[in-house]
Structures are given as C-alpha cells and as structure tokens.
Amino acid sequence: MSNPLSVLIVEDEALLAVELGFLVEEAGCVEVGHALDSAVAVQMAARLKPDIALVDVHLADGPTGVDAAREIAGHHGAMVLFMTANVKRLPEDLAGACGVIGKPYTDRAVRRALTYLVACLERGCADAPPPPGLTLSDSYAARWGVPRLEKTA
DSSP states (O other): OOSOOEEEEEOSOHHHHHHHHHHHHHTTOEEEEEESSHHHHHHHHHHHOOSEEEEOSSBTTBSOHHHHHHHHHHHSOOEEEEEESOGGGSOTTGGGOSEEEESSOOHHHHHHHHHHHHHHHHHSSOSSOOOTTEEEOHHHHHHTTOOOOOOOO
16 A cells, blocks of 8 residues: 555544544554534545545434435545444445444454455455454445355344
8 A cells, every 4th residue: 555544533522533543543544634523524525535434423413424424425435434332323225334333342443444444445355354343334245255144133
C-alpha cells in the first residue's frame, strides 16, 4: 500500500471517537475527521473523500447513522463500517455498509477488523474469514469471496 487509508469517524461520544482515532492509527490508517451528527458526516465525506467511514447508528441528531451511512457509501465512495450497540436497528442490506462491529467492542477487535478490511481493499478479495467481532454484509462477503455462514434462529 503506497498511502495509508483515510478514515472518517462518525461518533457522537467524544471519548469513543478519540479512542477510535488511536485504533485507526494503530491499524496503519489515518483519521481525517470526526463528525458528531449525520449532516456533518455527509458534508465531511463529500469534502474529504475518506476510504473508510466508521459510523454509529445513534448520533447527536438522533438515530440517523443509517441514513448517513447510505449517503456516504452510495454517493461519496467510502466503505462504511458500522460501530454500534444498535445492531438490530440496521436494515438487512446494512445500508450499503461493508459490515458491523457491535458495541461493546474491544480494542483488539477493532484493530483486527480494520487490518482485515484494509487487506481486503488492497487485494480485492479476502484470504480468510473475517476476524471475531466483525460481521460482513452479504454483498461484501460475496464481493470478496468469503463464504457465508448459515444464520441460526
């Protein structure tokens, strides 16, 4: 990889956002910005063109993260990863996101997930299943050749 991937953090809890910034850098990426609400997140994505956006579902302006993620992924070219305690609020298609990490998460899980996603982006495919804690969307699993596990009831 010639340049580290750029990451936009969309999180309204300041301490979590700062922690995510450190984890982003530990994974070899660069934090390019931090948004507290969906409108600012979309504006920043349009201006900064991040490679990846880490998006919470519930933001300062309410449960608007899904709408922001759909806009960021669909119109601004960033790969979105949800970081949320509200996994059940996500639509089946994950709003175009590559996947989700449920809160509470560990530092190790976030670093591993980011490292995995960077590798998949660089190669255009996965050479292993996703690490524990990361659930890929069906569309990204298919895109990267990751076999899907059957969902249990």
